[in-house]
Amino acid sequence: PQSAEFKGNDKYSLQGGMYRCDTCVPKIAVKADGQDHAVSGSPYIDTTNVQEVNDHTVQITSKKNAKPVGSTKMTVSEDGKTLTTEWSFISESGKEGSGKTVSERVGEATAGANKISGTWRPGKVEDISASVITITFKATTDGLSMSDPIGDSYTAKFDGKDYPYKGDPGTTSVSLKKIDANTIEETDKRNGKVTAVIHIAVSADGKTMKFAITDKLHNTTANWTAEKQ
Template sequence: MKKSLWIGLLVLFCPLCAMAQNTFDGTWKIDTNKVQMSKKPDVIVLQKGMYECKTCVPPISVKADGTDQTVTGHPYFDTMIVQVVDDHTVKETEKKGGKVVATSTTTVSADGRTAHFDFTDSSNTNSEPVTGKGDMKQVAKGPGGSHAISGSWVTSDITGFSDNGLLFTYKEDGGKLSMTTPTGQSYDVKTDGTEAPYKGDPGITTVMVKQVGKNSLVETDKREGKIIAVVRSTLSADGKSMEMVFEDKLQGRTMSYTAIKQ
């Protein structure tokens, strides 16, 4: 469940680009107080020794016995460990090629209506792991007799993200945009919609950026030729902030956020 959130945030935080006047040039930082998360819930069921993420793409169904379980179709990890710590706490560990790339611990409140999570994630980084925490709200209960984590959840708050997951820098020169992040993502692409390689992200293979109007751009991310995300960016009149809308085409989710120029 944390993976779908973080993948979404990582793509969301890997930004759009610059215009001919270099107005977008510089380093920017996502303001986590101004992130509007998707209202579409994550659906989790943990019962009878099995863990299911029904809204993951593709869906995940593994034994919740604390051992490595093979997961297919996910570019960021290939095995997953689900450990039931107690009646209200679950720990997830994801690996790729035998190496731990992400961990998360989710603790559900006594009344079952809210949950808190902490995570570390290096599945999309070439440097130090991104860390963070957040809270969720239950919008529908899980099956009777299932673990407290079962149900439909929406993320209500995210805090404590490490800066390496929030910062990005780009430079435009001669109609070509260069984007870099502290976690190792980068691309060099013309801002006329020409497709180019997206580097450092196992889930994105190519990118296109198109200027729309004076202060807006549209980034389209693809995986093996399939559109997986679209990000629309609009620069403020004073050039100090950008309003961005992220559409996750795989999961049918939309998030919005603000980036502040540093």
């Protein structure tokens, strides 16, 4: 994408040997002892392993069915005000994606806790692999098909009905509505429950596409601008 902006905060805690992510869905609370611990309720992972590297660095490795599916390294700056999160994942189809998110601290740091503890506002996204930010749309009769390099895809009509969404364990169906000649509303669901609503708008010259994403699970929003290749 050309640019991205986010609204909504992340909240973490690592204190007394326990790691918590209060803004994760589902919430995570496990021992930070470098061992695999069960996580229930997530379509993406079933265990997570949290290792406290030092007082300002945490390494998290997640698995599903005993296979590694995600890695996150969180590092806080010396002044305690900036959190750099280096993340990578392996999609259901075995494709890899990675990137880096830079967040700013909101409020005070938690006394006596690892410096990752507290509330963080995501800002810049850097070093994102092409697999994560490349998306292909094709017009179909009365609808649209979407595919991307990490294995996500759908073919749906502009009739507001649910159609299968493939490749993403967290999304099982999608519905599309045409707002106007240049704008589409996409609604993503998991087992009938709305997980995200995305407004997709193409510029008048057809060179850029804007995505306004409302994440219903995390109560956050994100705006992406993409350039036509």
